Amino acid sequence: MPAAQSLEDLAYAAYLQEHGEPLEPDGNYTEVHLSDVELEDVRAGHATFIESAFSGVVLGGGSLERSRFSDVWISRNRWVGLRLADTEWLDVSVLDSSLAGIEAYGSRLRRVVFQRCKIDTLNLRGSTIADVEFDGCDLTELDCGGATLTNVTFAGSTLRRARFTGAKLKKVDFRGARELDVAAGAESLRGAIVDDRQLLELAPVLAASLGIEVK
Template sequence: MTPPDELADLPYADLLRPHTGPLAVEGDYDTVHFDRLAFEDEAANGSRFLECAVTDCTFTDTTLRRSRINDLWATGSRFTGVSLAESDWLDSSLTACSLAGVEAFGAVLRRVTFRRCKLDSVNLRATALYDVAFEDCVLRDVDFGEAKLNGVTFPGSSIERARLGRATLKKADLRGAVTIDLADGYESLRGAVISSSQLLDLAPALAQTLGITVTDR
């Protein structure tokens, strides 16, 4: 399902109430609207977010470890140095958001969409991603090491220096990616779907990984 472009189009838009004050450890946020707020050095580990909206917010060095995030809609927000380790995401979307230095290792993402987002040095090591879409995104130095990518797609996205070492791919569709540049883990592309032109671009690195010497002399 394509996430809505406008806040007013959310099925729970009329139920949203504005958030005030800091975040809380094991907080319970149900139909809450976080709008143009700045959170820095705050802790909300183990919190629950259900049918919430985040618009034009900044989160800096904030910890949301082991949080449960269901039906979250976020747009125009910046996440810097945030810990989302071992968090659990379901039916959520982030649009035009920036994620830099975010730790999300060990997280589980189900039916999550990233649209026009920039992910820079995001740690997704040992995450499980099911039916996750990266649409028109830039993924730079993203670590997918030991992750499980099942039904993940990258339409219109640029993948730069991504790490795939010991990752497991199943029905991961890379055909829509604009560029595919891996820092390691070419052997983990088993289980991915790529186009013939992408295969030609990847051929030298794949040959090197497999120990194949290509020479015409």
């Protein structure tokens, strides 16, 4: 799915209103634009964001647990140590952003694009992830343990120490990934698509998961 590359490309750009107030629990944010703000220890669980944009936003710690993001555009953001457990993401684009130490287990992501992002320690354990693109991203410690992944791609991305223990994969395409390093859960890669080079790189962890000793 093509992601809008600028704010002006959004279908709802003309309706956006600048939002300078703190985010609140159970808040309903429709057609709002958070721009170039830094929020520490945000407490806005159960909030709803619809046709909204985050540009140049820094979120340091806190929680947006059980929030909903629908048709949301996120660009040049830096989110660190943020709790996003049990959130719902639909038609969301995340561009040129840095995410670190994000707890998003139990979430539901559908038609989400991560493009040119640096993602370090993203916990998606037990999540449902469908029609999601990681395009040109640098991912370290991606944990999809127990998650269900359907039609997920990693074109031009680097995966280091990824974990898929107990995950269920269907049409998960790793072809085009610059690096594929699986630290745990190689036995759960049934349903993945890899190229010849990646298969050779995965051979040691696949053998270990099957109890095969290679001498």
